[in-house]
Amino acid sequence: MNPTVRIEPSADGSLTAYHGLYNEYFHSKHGALSQARQVYLEGTETHRHPEPHVLEVGFGLGLNFLVTLQNARQRGAVLSYLAYEKDPVPLPLLEAFQHGLSGVEDAWEALLAAWESPEGFVLQGVDFRLEVCFRDVRQVRFPEGWASAIYLDPFSPRTNPEPWAAEVLQGLFHAARPGALLATYSVAGQVRRDLAAAGFTVTKVPGVLGKREWLRATKPEACTAREAPPE
Ligand SMILES: C[S@@+](CC[C@H](N)C(=O)[O-])C[C@H]1O[C@@H](n2cnc3c(N)ncnc32)[C@H](O)[C@@H]1O
Incomplete structure (x- = not known):
């Protein structure tokens, strides 16, 4: 197993992992599941969306995916992720990650079976589609106008600046549908400025986990109003 990554508990009892090279956790130490x-x-309103299309930067241990799939299944929504x-992360680490989420065991088993595909994989279930691309996000072309929600979840801009680059955030803006919501735990000033420069409307949201704030960014709805014709 990769000695630089190890599983540890977080404050809400759920597991996370620590990455020795980044000196950071994969999720909040105050509560990974929370x-x-x-x-x-919930920050992207994905729990209410009838047909969520989620784009994630930083799949990590897949916890955000599992939580999203569990919620979609509970309300009969079909999820594209x-x-x-x-x-x-190495497969043995993922196998040791006891997420404890019920109702998603089939997807987790399929994910573990596909994990060692060199370039990534697609899982097609009856009520979900998961595509994981093992690529640096700086080198990909996002699908245009595809996402109802964006989970921007790399390590922090301080230790892992590349996926927070202004060009990546511009690409995410084009990948978002009008009205789509982006969430990220970082409230760094440069991230807020670059999201705003890309076209998002950015707000800081008061945090509940260890009182940390997080960011929500919205792609404005297209303006459909027409100027009134001259009298
Ligand atoms: C905070 S963890 C993500 C946790 C994950 N969302 C989950 O639910 O378990 C950050 C992840 O971003 C990945 N990452 C860092 N830089 C990246 C890049 N340039 N492109 C794609 N992924 C990147 C890291 O390898 C790491 O797995």
Whole structure:
């Protein structure tokens, strides 16, 4: 197993992992599962969307995906999920990650079976489609106008600046549908400025996990109003 990554408990009892090279955790130490639910699933209103299309930067251990699929299944919604991951964790680490989520065991088993495909994989279930691309997000072309929600979840801009680059955030803006919501745990000033420069409307949201704020960015709805014709 990769000695630089190890599984550890977070404060809400759910597991996360620590990455020795980045010196950071994959999720909030205040609660991995709570962060997945509150910041990403609910923060992007994906828990209410009838047919969510989620684009994720940083698939990590797949916790955000599992939480999103569990919620979609509980309300009979069909989920499409497209994730990018530059540096997939070793399979034994993923196998040891006890997420404890019920109702998603079939997807988790299929994901483990597909994990060692060199370039990524697609899982097609009856009520979900998951595509994981093992690529650096700086080198991909996102699908235009595809996402109802964006989970922007790399390591922090301080230790992992590449996926936060202004060009990546511009690409995410084009990948978003009008009205789509992006969530991220980072409130760094440069991230807020670059999201706004890309076209998003950016707001800081008060956090509940260790009182940390997080960011929500909205792609404005297309303006459909027409100027009145001259009298
Ligand atoms: C905070 S963890 C993500 C946790 C994950 N969302 C989950 O639910 O378990 C950050 C992830 O971003 C990935 N990452 C970092 N830089 C990247 C890049 N340039 N392109 C794609 N993924 C990247 C890291 O390898 C790591 O797995």
